[in-house]
Amino acid sequence: MMQFKVISRSFSASSVQQAIKNVTVIGGGLMGSGIAQVAAQAGQNVTLVDVSPEVLSKAQKSIETNLGRVAKKIYKDKPQEGEKFVAEALGRLKTSTNALEASKSTDLVVEAIVENLDVKHKVFKQLDDVADQHTIFASNTSSLSINDIATAIKRKDRFGGLHFFNPVPVMRLLEVVRGAETSDQTYNTMMEWGKAVGKTCITCKDTPGFVVNRLLVPYIAEAIRLFERGDASARDIDIAMKLGAGYPMGPLELADYVGLDTNKFILDGWHKKYPNEPLFNPIPLLNKLVSEGKLGVKTGQGFYTYDKK
Numbered sequence: 001m002m003q004f005k006v007i008s009r010s011f012s013a014s015s016v017q018q019a020i021k022n023v024t025v026i027g028g029g030l031m032g033s034g035i036a037q038v039a040a041q042a043g044q045n046v047t048l049v050d051v052s053p054e055v056l057s058k059a060q061k062s063i064e065t066n067l068g069r070v071a072k073k074i075y076k077d078k079p080q081e082g083e084k085f086v087a088e089a090l091g092r093l094k095t096s097t098n099a100l101e102a103s104k105s106t107d108l109v110v111e112a113i114v115e116n117l118d119v120k121h122k123v124f125k126q127l128d129d130v131a132d133q134h135t136i137f138a139s140n141t142s143s144l145s146i147n148d149i150a151t152a153i154k155r156k157d158r159f160g161g162l163h164f165f166n167p168v169p170v171m172r173l174l175e176v177v178r179g180a181e182t183s184d185q186t187y188n189t190m191m192e193w194g195k196a197v198g199k200t201c202i203t204c205k206d207t208p209g210f211v212v213n214r215l216l217v218p219y220i221a222e223a224i225r226l227f228e229r230g231d232a233s234a235r236d237i238d239i240a241m242k243l244g245a246g247y248p249m250g251p252l253e254l255a256d257y258v259g260l261d262t263n264k265f266i267l268d269g270w271h272k273k274y275p276n277e278p279l280f281n282p283i284p285l286l287n288k289l290v291s292e293g294k295l296g297v298k299t300g301q302g303f304y305t306y307d308k309k
């Protein structure tokens with residue numbers, strides 16, 4: 001059974017509330033919208049940025065729905081308090097298509113855009129020039145090196161990894177990653193902030209995939225290869241891992257949920273960096289689905305078909 005203790009813990013007072021009052025989240029997709037939600041529900045002023053106004057309006061709707069789900073749990077017998085909680089959290093959330101403006105006077109920038117080093121470099125470099133000196137930058141990257149991302153910015157001591165899990169409002173873990181030059185103060189603030197938004201934080205060195213994805217991505221890749229070889233149906237692979245190993249989702253369902261493009265970005269990046277590691281070899285079926293725009297839940301088609309939201 002899922003436990004939701006952490007959600008209610010996010011409302012406890014914390015010293016970090018002093019340090020981090022304003023948060024800017026860059027990227028309003030799957031992850032950015034969830035990160036914005038947990039920060040807003042923890043009492044912080046949040047600006048969610050995306051290049052696409054359509055993405056922002058979709059994010060706002062899903063945040064409202066998901067805040068409602070959280071409120072139902074916390075204020076089970078007090079629906080009016082639940083409504084107040086949702087309204088107040090939404091009141092602390094702004095959206096913007098102007099990343100530079102939104103990053104000028106904020107305490108923390110969390111980046112959750114496409115998993116591509118050049119694109120992340122470009123964005124961070126621009127933000128580094130305009131953001132206040134005290135502002136901490138963090139990336140939600142799932143597979144890139146924090147040190148590699150940091151090469152684009154001057155504030156290397158005020159930069160680190162904050163790796164959330166999907167769905168952000170529900171998954172209780174946050175991986176906090178120190179780069180080679182992350183200062184103790186930045187690291188401590190990131191750990192405190194993670195707790196303040198209701199997560200259990202673990203620390204990992206800047207190694208590929210940190211802890212979770214170093215284990216999870218090869219597992220998903222092996223499941224896709226198993227299916228590609230025709231050894232079992234998608235449905236049976238997923239049933240096997242749910243009933244035989246106790247996972248909440250099977251690996252192909254999870255691949256669709258994470259996004260097949262994200263899975264491909266991760267594998268391709270690691271294959272390029274570690275060409276002799278067979279676990280990271282490209283998978284023709286994954287490449288084919290992505291090239292056809294079948295990215296999983298978010299496009300309505302992946303290994304399975306979904307109602308498009």
Ligand SMILES: CC(=O)CC(=O)SCCNC(=O)CCNC(=O)[C@H](O)C(C)(C)COP(=O)(O)OP(=O)(O)OC[C@H]1O[C@@H](n2cnc3c(N)ncnc32)[C@H](O)[C@@H]1OP(=O)(O)O
Pocket residue numbers: 002066067069070073141142164165166167168169170171212213216248249254258262
């Ligand atoms: C790629 C990376 O870099 C890293 C990653 O993120 S890897 C992916 C990590 N994530 C996982 O492994 C997810 C595995 N799956 C699960 O844990 C579960 O299937 C799941 C939590 C996603 C859904 O659970 P479920 O029981 O199948 O569905 P559902 O009944 O809809 O949801 C369970 C509860 O979570 C809540 N919930 C689900 N999504 C939510 C959201 N986005 N916001 C708020 N609440 C949500 C629901 O309201 C529901 O609450 P109740 O139990 O009180 O009714």
Ligand SMILES: NC(=O)C1=CN([C@@H]2O[C@H](COP(=O)(O)OP(=O)(O)OC[C@H]3O[C@@H](n4cnc5c(N)ncnc54)[C@H](O)[C@@H]3O)[C@@H](O)[C@H]2O)C=CC1
Pocket residue numbers: 026027028029030031032049050051052055099111112113114115116123140141142143163164165166257258259262
């Ligand atoms: N999907 C997942 O389960 C997880 C993904 N991540 C990581 O989080 C990051 C984002 O992933 P998702 O949310 O899944 O992707 P997504 O594709 O859902 O969202 C990315 C968003 O960034 C926007 N964007 C792109 N360039 C931008 C720019 N220059 N400025 C502002 N917005 C821009 C896009 O319009 C898009 O809405 C990636 O680094 C990914 O590896 C981390 C944990 C889990």
